[in-house]
Amino acid sequence: MARKPILAANWKMHKTHADALQFAQKLHYSLDRDECERADVVICGPFTSLRTLQTVIQSDKMPFELGAQNVYWEDKGAFTGEISAPMLSALDVEYVLVGHSERREIFGETDEWVRRKLDAVLAGGMTPILCVGETEAEREAGDKDAKVSRQIAAGTDGLAGDQVAGLVVAYEPIWAIGTGRTATPEDAQEMCGLIRQLLRESFGDAADGTRIQYGGSVKPGNTATLMAGADVDGCLVGGASLDPEDFAAIVRNAL
Ligand code: PGA
Numbered sequence: 097m098a099r100k101p102i103l104a105a106n107w108k109m110h111k112t113h114a115d116a117l118q119f120a121q122k123l124h125y126s127l128d129r130d131e132c133e134r135a136d137v138v139i140c141g142p143f144t145s146l147r148t149l150q151t152v153i154q155s156d157k158m159p160f161e162l163g164a165q166n167v168y169w170e171d172k173g174a175f176t177g178e179i180s181a182p183m184l185s186a187l188d189v190e191y192v193l194v195g196h197s198e199r200r201e202i203f204g205e206t207d208e209w210v211r212r213k214l215d216a217v218l219a220g221g222m223t224p225i226l227c228v229g230e231t232e233a234e235r236e237a238g239d240k241d242a243k244v245s246r247q248i249a250a251g252t253d254g255l256a257g258d259q260v261a262g263l264v265v266a267y268e269p270i271w272a273i274g275t276g277r278t279a280t281p282e283d284a285q286e287m288c289g290l291i292r293q294l295l296r297e298s299f300g301d302a303a304d305g306t307r308i309q310y311g312g313s314v315k316p317g318n319t320a321t322l323m324a325g326a327d328v329d330g331c332l333v334g335g336a337s338l339d340p341e342d343f344a345a346i347v348r349n350a351l
Pocket of ligand 1: 106268272273274275276311312313314332333334335336
């Protein structure tokens with residue numbers, strides 16, 4: 097089944113709203129419309145940049161989609177500092193990262209929290225990008241498949257087939273994030289293939305629709321080989337997405 101490539105920039109805690117505006121304009125100059133139409137090009141900015149990005153994407157008809165990096169599962173209430181799915185969808189956010197390893201490891205997000213967030217994103221009519229991946233110690237102990245299987249089960253149990261088909265999953269080995277140590281294309285394919293197989297066991301052919309990204313030190317120079325894996329449908333890009341020319345090269349090299 098032909099799946100549309102999805103390249104997502106995860107800026108993490110970088111860029112003011114003014115930086116975000118400049119980035120969008122530079123990225124727009126750097127990519128042809130045709131290149132953007134062959135992929136989904138998603139910008140996951142910090143909350144403070146989303147309104148600015150929404151405005152420039154719409155006013156200049158930029159072929160980019162807006163993503164957020166986090167969400168809280170309640171729609172509203174006394175949750176100081178949190179942002180809800182209806183707040184994001186009101187800004188035309190289309191994708192939301194859930195369960196990024198930095199949220200899990202630094203902020204203590206559990207599988208249960210990740211699942212509540214995923215459900216809130218779906219209820220808000222947006223697409224979750226469910227992030228999974230093992231630590232270096234887990235890989236060395238031979239536990240990588242068990243860890244990722246547990247995260248996939250917790251994130252997807254009980255979903256409907258069409259929800260699974262519309263889902264994006266990002267396989268991000270924690271040892272490769274921000275370290276310059278990219279997984280080999282074989283490692284990336286092995287784990288993305290495992291994720292699709294797990295989804296197929298639970299949801300049948302719906303698994304053919306799910307787009308699976310690799311993330312972890314993706315750069316313009318390694319994008320094409322990583323994307324060569326049959327089950328690798330895109331990349332989630334941290335550090336290299338901060339530079340619009342690098343991110344444009346990643347989009348181009350993914351096609
Ligand atoms: P990196 O981050 O590209 O800087 O390794 C990827 C991510 O955390 O999504």
